[in-house]
Amino acid sequence: MIEIRDLHKYFGALHVLKGINLNVQKGEVLSVIGASGSGKSTLLYCINGLEPVQQGRVVVDGIDVHAKGTDINRLRQRLGMVFQQWNSFPHLTALENVALAPRIVKGKTRAEAREIARRQLEHVGLGEKLDAYPSALSGGQQQRLAIARALAMEPEYMLFDEATSALDPELVGEVLETMRMLAEEGMTMICVTHEMGFARDVSDRVAFFHQGVMEEIGPPEQIFTAPQSEHTRKFLANVR
Amino acid sequence: MFDYNFHWRPVMKSLPDLIDAAFLTLQVAVLAMILGIVIGLGLALVRMHLRGLPRWLASSWVELARNTPALFQLFFFGFGLGAFGLHLSPYIIVLAGLTFNCAGYLAENFRGGFQAVPDTQIRAARSLGMTAWQAYSRIVIPQVFRIVYHPITNQMVWAVLMSSLGMLVGFRELSGETQFFASRTFRIFEYFAVTAVIYYVIVKLILLGSRLLAARLFRY
Numbered sequence: 001m002i003e004i005r006d007l008h009k010y011f012g013a014l015h016v017l018k019g020i021n022l023n024v025q026k027g028e029v030l031s032v033i034g035a036s037g038s039g040k041s042t043l044l045y046c047i048n049g050l051e052p053v054q055q056g057r058v059v060v061d062g063i064d065v066h067a068k069g070t071d072i073n074r075l076r077q078r079l080g081m082v083f084q085q086w087n088s089f090p091h092l093t094a095l096e097n098v099a100l101a102p103r104i105v106k107g108k109t110r111a112e113a114r115e116i117a118r119r120q121l122e123h124v125g126l127g128e129k130l131d132a133y134p135s136a137l138s139g140g141q142q143q144r145l146a147i148a149r150a151l152a153m154e155p156e157y158m159l160f161d162e163a164t165s166a167l168d169p170e171l172v173g174e175v176l177e178t179m180r181m182l183a184e185e186g187m188t189m190i191c192v193t194h195e196m197g198f199a200r201d202v203s204d205r206v207a208f209f210h211q212g213v214m215e216e217i218g219p220p221e222q223i224f225t226a227p228q229s230e231h232t233r234k235f236l237a238n239v240r
Numbered sequence: 241m242f243d244y245n246f247h248w249r250p251v252m253k254s255l256p257d258l259i260d261a262a263f264l265t266l267q268v269a270v271l272a273m274i275l276g277i278v279i280g281l282g283l284a285l286v287r288m289h290l291r292g293l294p295r296w297l298a299s300s301w302v303e304l305a306r307n308t309p310a311l312f313q314l315f316f317f318g319f320g321l322g323a324f325g326l327h328l329s330p331y332i333i334v335l336a337g338l339t340f341n342c343a344g345y346l347a348e349n350f351r352g353g354f355q356a357v358p359d360t361q362i363r364a365a366r367s368l369g370m371t372a373w374q375a376y377s378r379i380v381i382p383q384v385f386r387i388v389y390h391p392i393t394n395q396m397v398w399a400v401l402m403s404s405l406g407m408l409v410g411f412r413e414l415s416g417e418t419q420f421f422a423s424r425t426f427r428i429f430e431y432f433a434v435t436a437v438i439y440y441v442i443v444k445l446i447l448l449g450s451r452l453l454a455a456r457l458f459r460y
Contacts, residue, residue: 048367050367073366073370076366076368076369077368081367083367087363089379090383091382091383100368104374133459133460134460153368
């Protein structure tokens with residue numbers, strides 16, 4: 001379980017997250033929606049410790065992410081992350097992209113790591129592209145590569161930071177399909193997204209962020225058909 | 241039109257000595273480059289990550305190496321230190337001067353290389369549980385190496401050509417050796433023409449080797 005308690009985050013004087021409280025259960029799919037700058041991506045970075053926090057706690061399976069003694073590199077193995085700019089490693093083939101972390105972080109042998117990588121790449125539909133370099137892959141393929149790379153660490157949770165926002169429109173579908181597949185397999189997921197269709201169909205809950213505050217959280221039907229907050233209503237009216 | 245008779249025979253007779261001197265040129269240039277790459281990388285990292293005196297020293301090195309004549313840098317290690325009673329051998333003077341110069345130029349190449357790799361690459365690596373060092377050594381450095389590969393080749397060529405300044409501090413590398421024979425035989429034009437060809441061949445071989453190596457190293 002991921003527990004977030006009274007989380008505050010500042011970038012200098014800018015108060016980006018203003019006291020977030022949130023629990024995400026095992027097996028749950030949570031979509032986080034809201035305007036740009038509302039703090040939703042920052043929330044993900046605080047969950048896996050890529051950004052320090054100024055107040056409050058994030059606890060993953062009982063381990064405080066930001067506590068002094070926490071082995072953050074070990075904890076991050078539980079938290080797969082997929083970025084908006086897919087960030088494939090350009091100097092490595094698809095297979096090497098995926099096999100690297102299992103080998104050097106988890107200590108798998110070269111053969112084991114390659115086997116894991118091959119399986120994960122086939123899983124996301126890139127079985128034909130094992131030896132391709134990222135420059136030879138489309139944006140959608142690179143993003144699926146990034147998903148396979150995160151999955152290869154066998155994470156308990158997957159964090160998606162606007163995984164489809166940087167993609168050409170015709171490539172969005174294949175990535176959403178992969179995310180949907182993961183959700184059906186029971187992966188716990190937090191998806192920061194602008195894809196309202198995905199949020200509505202796939203999530204168990206949807207959270208709406210507005211100016212660093214979690215305005216509203218609830219089942220998709222409630223958020224999309226009967227939003228309680230005025231801000232949520234306005235946002236949804238604008239994105240449709 | 242002009243009454244000058246070419247005499248190639250003396251040059252041909254001393255060709256083996258010139259070839260030997262060419263290897264000395266290559267040796268000192270390669271050594272200066274190896275040292276220059278290590279020091280240049282260090283200077284770039286110091287300038288990017290440290291503050292205060294270390295950064296000031298590194299910046300001064302780069303500024304002096306890039307903004308003063310290479311010959312003066314060589315003279316500093318020769319006559320400059322000599323004035324303070326520190327007498328280095330011509331070989332060491334040339335090696336030190338070339339290294340000083342190459343490190344300064346390479347530091348700027350490395351700095352540009354590091355800046356060209358986006359921070360998001362490090363974030364992605366760290367999100368997979370890699371340590372900062374693993375992210376640096378496995379993800380950042382290989383990409384930087386590719387970016388600075390061709391500038392390093394250029395610098396290698398420059399080091400070979402610049403080593404010819406060695407003759408002005410009494411070093412008998414290819415130019416020094418040529419000067420030595422030329423002044424003994426007065427076949428100045430002939431000697432320097434042949435030496436120019438030798439330099440040209442060395443540089444061409446370096447460029448060819450570099451291209452072949454690049455094709456093997458960089459498949460992406």
